[in-house]
Amino acid sequence: MNEFPTRIAFEQARSIVESVAAGRQLPSEGLALPRAHGRVLAQDAITAIPLPPFDNSAMDGYALRHADLGSDGDTALRLVGEQFAGLSLDLRIGPGQCSRITTGAPMPQGADTVVMKENTRIDGDTVRVLIAPKPGAHVRRAGEDTKIGDRVLQAGQPLTPSRIALAASIGMAALEVAQRPTVAVFTTGDELVEPGLPLRPGQIYNSNRELLMGLLRADGLEPTAWPTLPDDPARIESMLRDAAQAFDIVITCGAVSAGEKDFIPTLLQSQGRVHFWKVRMRPGMPLLFGELERALFLGLPGNPVSVLATYLTLGRMLVDGLQGRGEPRPRFFARLSAPWHKAHERLEFLRGRLQSASDGILHVQPNPADGSHRMRAAADSDALIVLPERVADYAVGGVVEVLPY
Numbered sequence: 001m002n003e004f005p006t007r008i009a010f011e012q013a014r015s016i017v018e019s020v021a022a023g024r025q026l027p028s029e030g031l032a033l034p035r036a037h038g039r040v041l042a043q044d045a046i047t048a049i050p051l052p053p054f055d056n057s058a059m060d061g062y063a064l065r066h067a068d069l070g071s072d073g074d075t076a077l078r079l080v081g082e083q084f085a086g087l088s089l090d091l092r093i094g095p096g097q098c099s100r101i102t103t104g105a106p107m108p109q110g111a112d113t114v115v116m117k118e119n120t121r122i123d124g125d126t127v128r129v130l131i132a133p134k135p136g137a138h139v140r141r142a143g144e145d146t147k148i149g150d151r152v153l154q155a156g157q158p159l160t161p162s163r164i165a166l167a168a169s170i171g172m173a174a175l176e177v178a179q180r181p182t183v184a185v186f187t188t189g190d191e192l193v194e195p196g197l198p199l200r201p202g203q204i205y206n207s208n209r210e211l212l213m214g215l216l217r218a219d220g221l222e223p224t225a226w227p228t229l230p231d232d233p234a235r236i237e238s239m240l241r242d243a244a245q246a247f248d249i250v251i252t253c254g255a256v257s258a259g260e261k262d263f264i265p266t267l268l269q270s271q272g273r274v275h276f277w278k279v280r281m282r283p284g285m286p287l288l289f290g291e292l293e294r295a296l297f298l299g300l301p302g303n304p305v306s307v308l309a310t311y312l313t314l315g316r317m318l319v320d321g322l323q324g325r326g327e328p329r330p331r332f333f334a335r336l337s338a339p340w341h342k343a344h345e346r347l348e349f350l351r352g353r354l355q356s357a358s359d360g361i362l363h364v365q366p367n368p369a370d371g372s373h374r375m376r377a378a379a380d381s382d383a384l385i386v387l388p389e390r391v392a393d394y395a396v397g398g399v400v401e402v403l404p405y
């Protein structure tokens with residue numbers, strides 16, 4: 001049995017999760033762009049072409065030489081050609097001449113300015129410029145967005161639609177991304193019944209499976225739900241070992257505190273390895289983190305709101321770390337719209353509802369139903385409110401960190 005830290009501060013738990021994840025980063029795989037959305041990039045992307053690739057028009061209108069425009073704002077130019085987007089005709093504009101042009105079409109040689117169609121009148125092959133554009137107006141210059149050799153994306157960045165689009169615009173058809181961890185999800189307890197079946201006295205419906213599967217899917221994973229574990233140590237051991245031989249992460253909910261049927265910490269101590277057990281957070285204190293077979297093992301406490309809080313904090317850190325996500329998630333702060341008395345020492349993740357006031361300031365309304373079994377309060381809320389480790393009174397308007405979910 002290994003020695004492990006217990007009742008640790010959240011920050012210590014975070015650093016253990018991060019260092020374990022850093023040591024077990026998943027390999028990369030090449031994916032075509034349509035399949036790379038939401039993944040973490042495992043390579044830098046350096047552009048071999050400038051963006052835009054050539055000088056082109058930002059408007060539908062006429063390409064001209066600004067020097068030809070008279071100061072009175074009404075100049076007649078001779079229309080000598082037309083340049084549409086898609087094929088460069090190598091047109092050349094001489095003095096007093098102009099060319100029809102559409103948005104995105106290459107600028108003809110000699111032209112330096114575009115006038116919008118709406119500011120002209122056409123009469124045969126004469127174009128009258130009624131309102132003179134400024135010099136260089138409506139021309140998008142080659143390379144003004146990115147230059148050849150620019151590092152436009154970096155390893156560790158999550159691939160948002162904008163980043164995938166940027167990769168496409170420099171001509172990349174595939175990207176090297178971190179493999180996603182495979183995740184096996186277990187619920188535990190003889191009291192659990194699946195929704196849709198009749199409920200006998202003493203039983204409750206299994207809500208944690210949907211909660212956890214949903215949280216993992218929202219983070220881009222494709223978790224696999226296993227049958228619920230009975231309160232039987234031999235069955236628990238054989239099912240968890242099976243999963244731990246095949247998956248990168250095994251997540252259980254329940255059976256990690258001090259009850260007679262809480263078999264999982266003992267199993268991990270004797271058959272695997274414990275990195276920590278119990279974190280000074282609320283909800284979620286009995287959280288267990290370790291290893292079994294080839295898998296990393298997260299034993300979340302069974303109370304539904306504890307599942308929410310432990311996944312959104314340390315669970316997500318593990319998933320991010322295994323994929324080498326280097327870009328920190330943005331942090332958000334809000335003002336409390338009601339006072340709160342924090343009566344205990346643990347770091348609290350209270351549930352609350354976010355709302356932006358008309359002055360642009362984000363407010364959060366704490367939900368008074370703070371028991372870790374109160375799923376209704378979690379469902380009525382959309383953020384965890386982070387209250388640091390100390391007994392404290394929070395006044396209305398006090399600034400707190402929030403984790404939207």
Ligand SMILES: Nc1nc2c(c(=O)[nH]1)N[C@H]1C(S)=C(S)[C@@H](COP(=O)(O)OP(=O)(O)OC[C@H]3O[C@@H](n4cnc5c(N)ncnc54)[C@H](O)[C@@H]3O)O[C@H]1N2
Binds near residue numbers: 257
């Ligand atoms: N003597 C002690 N008792 C408890 C402690 C402690 O330190 N000493 N910790 C308390 C805290 S805090 C929590 S959180 C819970 C965690 O308990 P477990 O992780 O062992 O979870 P269970 O006992 O199996 O279940 C707790 C609670 O959650 C319900 N549950 C479990 N699974 C589901 C599910 N899939 N869907 C819906 N609800 C579920 C279960 O019925 C229990 O009510 O322990 C405290 N006790």
Ligand code: MOO
Binds near residue numbers: 286303305372
């Ligand atoms: O830590 Mo437990 O999650 O408060 O109920």
